[in-house]
Amino acid sequence: MTTPAPGRKRRRASGRRAPAEHPPAGQRPPAPSAEQSPPAIAFPQGEPFPPAGSYSPAGSYPAERRPATGGVPAEPAPAGRAFTERFPEAALGPERPASESGAGERAPAAGGAAESGAAERSSGRRASARRSAKRSAKPSPGRDSAEEPEGILGRLEAWGLSPVQQKLVLGGAWTAAAAAAVGALLLAIAAIGNDYVPEPPAADTGTAASQPRPAAYRGWASSKVFAPIAQSKADPLLLPLKDVFAEKTLTEGRITLRLTGTKLDAACADAVWGRALADRLAQAGCTQALRGTYTSADRRYVAQYTLFKLRDASSADGLVSSLATLHRGGWVRPVDPARPLFTADGHSEGSGHAMGHYAGLVWIGRADGAEPDAKDDFVSLSLAVRGAEKAVFRRVVAVAPAS
Structure with a gap:
């Protein structure tokens, strides 16, 4: 055994044995000395196998219970240093036995x-594998479902956003959602505008195809001027036909209209076609429908005016407003069905005007059914036919003279 040089630390003996030095070629290796070879332990013979029972690996196997067999007992594979x-x-x-081992x-x-x-x-490899298996079996802190952040704020915080950035992200999301909702609302409102053409009811499909109706319509609600007659109770008297169409000639600008026919219906459903419009009049408490037709002095234009007496101003406003969509599936009938002023394939225009608990419908067009051109003045034509509304103004004065 070599003594280490002074000043140097003795290297710690490792668990591995140093490789044995090979003898020169042609020379046999020397026999191990008595110090290198451990003493042989005599294996007891002739003893019976130990009785069955509990065996604890904590203690060494007793020598007196070793099996007495002639062969070498099967030893279990070593399990490591422990x-x-x-x-x-x-x-x-x-x-x-020492006698069986050669020199x-x-x-x-x-x-x-x-x-x-x-x-x-x-054993070291198996222990390392067990430790790796334990580490892999442990749930990852970032993937544990129990520790995952809950809610939008938790997710944003997990992504590394600061509280200010989280508020900006949430504010932008809410702004985008509100803009989308407003856009959808505007589209819905635009869809039900004056240009919307609903399909008529199934029962009125044939009637709508054969009945004339205006190609365009606009409605106006009641103004404060007609507040005294907002309720029909304040104006219970029926309007005589001669009061509404008292003037035989109506003039506005260069247009002069002459009265050609009148008709009064106590049942308002008889003055219109279209189930939806008839139901609307019934719900509004309609008690009178007065119609009059006009032709211009030069026979270029035709017009018809219809006045409904309803329950109140709310009913009148609702009627003229609903006709913005209902006029395609229901409209007023001509006074003389044998000689109608308007045709189903001709162009005409309509408008509705609420006046207290009254609702007036204007229907105008060219006599030939053609669309108006630069020479046609449909504004003056509409104002001329509305001269029949003078009877409603006289009712306002009768109910509230001081106004």
């Missing part, structure tokens, strides 16, 4: 040590 420390005999490998053979300690080293390395 096993060899608890059972020192396992590190020596299978024992044989040139190595003691069984070398094989046992080699097996022990291999067992230790195998």
